[in-house]
Amino acid sequence: MKTVEPIVVVSGCDEAYAMPLAVTLRSVIDHLDPMQTIQLYIFDGGIAEASQQKIAESVRDERVSIAFRKIDMAMLKDVPVSGHVSAASYLRILIPSVLPKSVKRVIYLDSDLLICKNLAELWRSPLNGNAVLAAQDAAAPYIDSASTISNFHDCKHYIVSPTPVANHKALAMSPDAKYFNAGLLVIDVDHWRHEKIDEQLFSCLQEHREHVLWWDQYALNVVMYGRWGELDGRWNQGAHFHAYPSASESPFDQKAFSQLKHDPWVIHFTSALKPWHYFCPHPEAYQFQHYLSRTAWADYEPERPSDFIHLWWKHQTRTAKNKFRRRKRIIRRMFQTDERRAA
CATH class of the missing domain: 1.20.5 (Single alpha-helices involved in coiled-coils or other helix-helix interfaces)
Known part of the structure; x- marks a missing residue:
């Protein structure tokens, strides 16, 4: 019988996102083929021991191997944070230095996703020489949306940031280049190690600190400019997509808009109001509750704010x-x- 190559998945969080991470991973497992194995690496940015045990219990499956990697968060003490985002958001930058040298390629997942498709299909995506694969960000689709989108007048009211890299001109970034969301990535770890991408990312955050928008996603888009390949947008349907009333009032054509709306392969709860909160207006929040019921946090009840x-x-x-x-x-x-x- 032919051996199926295990999928290597990396995610990480602190204690605040331990339960949502378990839900994300449970949704991954529930869509795997029966013969598909998976190696999970969890970057521990401050997860309590009891929560680690509950995560392990939530993903218990003969196809799954899980390894926790304790992270010295002092390495991230100077990174810019704000709002609902902590330094744990930057854990993906540490992938080249934390993972074993034998790991050449990984799928990185944020801890606020629902996976609705077999990740084996994503795992087979060719890198084609790119350092990373990612999907366009619905909230900020281009480096300069105003000069790129033909119907900008109709969709400008819904775009969160028309220029997510404010200093793109100084960085010689083309205004019509697409901007990606970093919540789901396919990473060529060997490439990152060889090019010392982690060092480049930290340098970028330090050098351009006054321009940083959306934390390490700014640095990833700057450093990976011209070095990333685009995934089908359905691999990362951000919450902001639902702000667009129609295709004609969005940066997407009719086909892409319809696919994103009706057939997302990954649902990303990018807004500050999450489906594990007492109030969450996201139209797919009920799906989160389904996978939550299949974890060790099945009895979780959010506190009314x-x-x-x-x-x-x-x-x-x-x-x-x-x-x-x-x-x-x-x-x-x-x-x-x-x-x-x-x-």
Whole structure:
């Protein structure tokens, strides 16, 4: 019988994301083929021993091997952090130095994903000489969206950052280059070691600290410029995708928009409100609950926040305002069309 090559998956977190990580990994396992094996490396950025045991219990399967790697977080003490993101977000930078030299290639996963497809298909993706494979970020699709997207006027209200690398001109980055999300990566670890990518990333964060947006994702896009290959967008459907009302009001064509909406292969809960919180407006939050029920945290119940009414009302008013603004733009375009026809 032919031996199936094990898939090597790396993820990591601190204690705050231990439970979501277990859910992510459970969703990976539930979509594996019966004969497919997987080697998991978990970078421990401060996971309690009890939580490590619960993660191991959540992924227990004869096809799965799991290894925890304790990380000295002092190595990340100077990295920029903010909001709901801690220094643990930077653990992926350490992949070349922490993993055994025998590991040549890995799939990196953030700890707030749901995997809806067999990762063996992603594992077989050819690198074609690229240092990393990634998917375009729906929240910031291009280095300069305003000068690149033909329908920018229609979708600019929904794009989070039209210029995610603010100093792209100084870095000689083409404005029409795509910008990727770093939550799911296929990494050529040998390439990273040979080129000392980790050192380049830390240097970039230090040198351009005042321009850093979205933490190490800024550095990854700068350092990997011209050296990354694009994955099908369905491998990383970010939460912000749902902000686009339609294909014509998005940076995607009709086919790509429909595929992302109806057939995501990976769901990425990128927003600050997560499906393990008491209130999460994400349309796929129910799927998270399904996989949660298959982990050692099956009895988890989120605590109701003291400002729940404020959060709920804020979401409702934002949704109503967005609908009103959209209708207003549609009516304006209708009148403009009629005026052009009359002229």
